[in-house]
Amino acid sequence: MRSRDPAVLLEAARRGDRGATGRLLSLVETGGAGGAATAALTVAASASVRRVVGLTGAPGAGKSTLADRLIGCARAEGTVGVVAVDPSSPFTGGAILGDRVRMQDHSDDPGVFIRSMATRGHLGGLSLAVPQAVRVLAAVGMDTVLIETVGVGQVEIEVAGAADTTVVVVNPGWGDDVQATKAGLLEIADVLVVNKADRPGAAAARRDLEAMLDAAAASVPALADWRPPVVLTSAADGTGVDELWAAVVEHGTRLAEHGQLARRRSDRLLEELRRTVVQRLAADLPRLAGDERYERVAAEVVAHRLDPQLAAEELVAGIGGR
Amino acid sequence: MRSRDPAVLLEAARRGDRGATGRLLSLVETGGAGGAATAALTVAASASVRRVVGLTGAPGAGKSTLADRLIGCARAEGTVGVVAVDPSSPFTGGAILGDRVRMQDHSDDPGVFIRSMATRGHLGGLSLAVPQAVRVLAAVGMDTVLIETVGVGQVEIEVAGAADTTVVVVNPGWGDDVQATKAGLLEIADVLVVNKADRPGAAAARRDLEAMLDAAAASVPALADWRPPVVLTSAADGTGVDELWAAVVEHGTRLAEHGQLARRRSDRLLEELRRTVVQRLAADLPRLAGDERYERVAAEVVAHRLDPQLAAEELVAGIGGR
Numbered sequence: 001m002r003s004r005d006p007a008v009l010l011e012a013a014r015r016g017d018r019g020a021t022g023r024l025l026s027l028v029e030t031g032g033a034g035g036a037a038t039a040a041l042t043v044a045a046s047a048s049v050r051r052v053v054g055l056t057g058a059p060g061a062g063k064s065t066l067a068d069r070l071i072g073c074a075r076a077e078g079t080v081g082v083v084a085v086d087p088s089s090p091f092t093g094g095a096i097l098g099d100r101v102r103m104q105d106h107s108d109d110p111g112v113f114i115r116s117m118a119t120r121g122h123l124g125g126l127s128l129a130v131p132q133a134v135r136v137l138a139a140v141g142m143d144t145v146l147i148e149t150v151g152v153g154q155v156e157i158e159v160a161g162a163a164d165t166t167v168v169v170v171n172p173g174w175g176d177d178v179q180a181t182k183a184g185l186l187e188i189a190d191v192l193v194v195n196k197a198d199r200p201g202a203a204a205a206r207r208d209l210e211a212m213l214d215a216a217a218a219s220v221p222a223l224a225d226w227r228p229p230v231v232l233t234s235a236a237d238g239t240g241v242d243e244l245w246a247a248v249v250e251h252g253t254r255l256a257e258h259g260q261l262a263r264r265r266s267d268r269l270l271e272e273l274r275r276t277v278v279q280r281l282a283a284d285l286p287r288l289a290g291d292e293r294y295e296r297v298a299a300e301v302v303a304h305r306l307d308p309q310l311a312a313e314e315l316v317a318g319i320g321g322r
Numbered sequence: 323m324r325s326r327d328p329a330v331l332l333e334a335a336r337r338g339d340r341g342a343t344g345r346l347l348s349l350v351e352t353g354g355a356g357g358a359a360t361a362a363l364t365v366a367a368s369a370s371v372r373r374v375v376g377l378t379g380a381p382g383a384g385k386s387t388l389a390d391r392l393i394g395c396a397r398a399e400g401t402v403g404v405v406a407v408d409p410s411s412p413f414t415g416g417a418i419l420g421d422r423v424r425m426q427d428h429s430d431d432p433g434v435f436i437r438s439m440a441t442r443g444h445l446g447g448l449s450l451a452v453p454q455a456v457r458v459l460a461a462v463g464m465d466t467v468l469i470e471t472v473g474v475g476q477v478e479i480e481v482a483g484a485a486d487t488t489v490v491v492v493n494p495g496w497g498d499d500v501q502a503t504k505a506g507l508l509e510i511a512d513v514l515v516v517n518k519a520d521r522p523g524a525a526a527a528r529r530d531l532e533a534m535l536d537a538a539a540a541s542v543p544a545l546a547d548w549r550p551p552v553v554l555t556s557a558a559d560g561t562g563v564d565e566l567w568a569a570v571v572e573h574g575t576r577l578a579e580h581g582q583l584a585r586r587r588s589d590r591l592l593e594e595l596r597r598t599v600v601q602r603l604a605a606d607l608p609r610l611a612g613d614e615r616y617e618r619v620a621a622e623v624v625a626h627r628l629d630p631q632l633a634a635e636e637l638v639a640g641i642g643g644r
Contacts (some may be wrong), residue, residue: 036631043629132631266624273623276634277607281641282600288642289599301595302588307365309358309454312598319603319641320610 006038013140016110021140025115028132039132042139046131046265049138049145050078051252054163056149057185061169062195065235066244067148070167071106073245078143080106082114083133085126085149085159113137127158128279131272134162161271164264165251167191167244168228170209172201186212189228191247197232197240206230226254289315328360335462338432343462347437350454361454364461368453368587371460371467372400373574376485378471379507383491384517387557388566389470392489393428395567400465402428404436405455407448407471407481435459449480450601453594456484482510483593486586487573489513489566490550492531494523508534511550513569519554519562528552548576611637 003009003020006027012020024042027034055063055070067082074080106112115137117129134145149159168189186192186209194205209230217223229247233240255261286294297314300306306314325331325342328349334342346364349356373396377389389404396402428434437459439451456467471481482488490511508514508531516527531552539545551569555562577583608616619636622628628636 036635039629039631044626047626135629269623269630270620273620273630273633273637274604274607276630277611277637278600278604280634280638281603282596284638285596285599298592298595301365301591304366304369307361307457308591308595308598309361311595312602313358315595315599316602316606 004034006034006041010038010041010139018110018113021113021136022115024136024140025133028136029117029129035132038136042132042135045135045138046269047262049134049142051144051248052134052138052147052162052164053144053248054147054149054159054161054166054188055169056159056166056188057169057193057195058171061171062235063148063169066169066193066195066233066241067146068106069233069235069238069241070146070245070248071112073241073248074144074146075106075109075111079111079141080113081134081137081140081142081145082112083130083137083145083147084114084116085130085147113140113142127162128272128276130159131162131268161188162268164255164261165190165248167193167248169193169195170205171196172199172205186216186228190226190251191244192228192230193240193244194230194232195235198234198237202232206232225258226251288319290318293318326356328356328363332360332363332461340432340435343435343458344437346458346462347455350458351439351451357454360458364454364457367457367460368591369584371456371464373466373570374456374460374469374484374486375466375570376469376471376482376488376510377491378482378488378510379491379515379517380493383493384557385470385491388491388515388517388555388563389468390428391555391557391560391563392468392567392570393434395563395570396466396468397428397431397433401433401463402435403456403459403462403464403467404434405452405459405467405469406436406438407452407469435462435464449484450594450598452481453484453590484590486577486583487512487570489515489570491515491517492527493518494521494527508538508550512548512573513566514550514552515566516552516554517557520556520559524554528554547580548573610641612640615640 003012004023004027006024009020009024009027013024024038027038029035051074053070053074055067057063064084067084071080071082106114115133117126117133130147134147137145147159147163166188168185168191170185170193172194192209194202194209196202213223213227213230217227231240231244231247233244235241252261255264281288289297294315297306297311301308301311325334326345326349328346331342331346331349335346346360349360351357375392375396377385377392379385386406389406393402393404428436437455439448439455452469456469459467469481469485488510490507490513492507492515494516514531516524516531518524535545535549535552539549553562553566553569555566557563574583577586603610611619616637619628619633623630623633
């Protein structure tokens, strides 16, 4: 069955045709008419998926091994789709894809579907493609969707924001000199994990995180509703993984109880809408502002007769509702 | 002299009034009418500044100490302005600012002006504020401007892109598991530094970088014109710093010889223009698309009757040149 009709593919995928699921994901990754049709068919799934879990943290923190364990936990309560985000570069291609091999433990399990996604060179690409891929996986019948991101940059943080519950992974001994990174990760964390906790410094890392949470409690109102638990794990031998999964489930339950789950999902859709509109406007900028006008203003900027701010003002003044 | 008139401030700053320089930088950081006036007054400086050097790399790589050394090198040929970018978070405030203390060795030198800039919570904020700050520092008479960024995310890479010559700092023993980070850094590097080269693994790190450059040579045409040299330094005791500065100067000379310097600077201005327009459009989205229309479409999205892509298409169709 090699159809490229999204409706036909979706029906086949729901019956368990994994190739069809893969082709639907390719459609939303590629965009265009097929992507748009797939998006339209799967939009309702963002409400029906049971659990969307994000897993993020610095490179080398052991996220793939931990993801592998969490797939096992989630599998006990249903099917699992995984989006493994590869911030690989045009410079090296997909150097990181080798890491994914570890997750292939589940590759023979028809209840698990794993997909790697790479950045496509343009900013905003992944943060728009990932939520669509999550909806596809939900629409084909995955009960839990796990989003794994490598790295701690802004893009990864945006991607992790596509989850209901975000798990942030650190290791013992992450230095005092990464305060900024820590802060960025703490902001998005619903559950904190010190992985490789068999190494020296695990208890200190936990104290450190708890101290940061204490310090933040006064200024971050959300911490009064939910304080991210700090869980120690050794993904390699499975220590602490059950406790981690229990924390994820507990967070999901709390969200649902307080009506926050629906609100989080609505907010994510609105943010996705905003980003999509901005991306389209950015792609079409010279035409929107009038090609000739844009060229004329750009020439003034390059000649240093006009600064980019004033130039932007002039161009934006030429764009409006119609 | 507490004027807030940018023209008056600029004249005072050129005469050596450091407070006036600080206030001009605050104006471009804050934006608004004062920022716009400052931008207009300083736009020509992007052509006249002798050297804009970016310094970036992972947290803890010793960039501040290295920046301190490079200030000394640049000082031998003229005045030096420094923009130290702090990707600090609203969660912790400016936790990293303490690091800057090391650069205060130069705080009594009237030929050196150091400014820390923090992210202001919105994406694109820094990548727009930094080039403006560079122009202010150039306009008040700084011969060299050094941009130091902490971190290796997309925002930092964009910020580093505001430089003529970008120096990327790594340490011995940066793991094999950070291929993606490496690739991103290699893409922007004009000069590569293995700092803390007194530690074990420095030679291996250099071989590693050279091997990556070899591998990239076939597919990256720019490497035929300029292959980033790999320099070993120990910023703490100054070892290798002269060699590093020589590489920075050599890169600048090569750029100027091939007419690439003017082209790089023009390209940066055009990219800055594009980003500024996109940022303004993004800030004004609902009004541009028509407030009522935007609300109606957003409500359809939240109700899962319309996916964000189709919704964006509908909204973008309502925006155009006039």
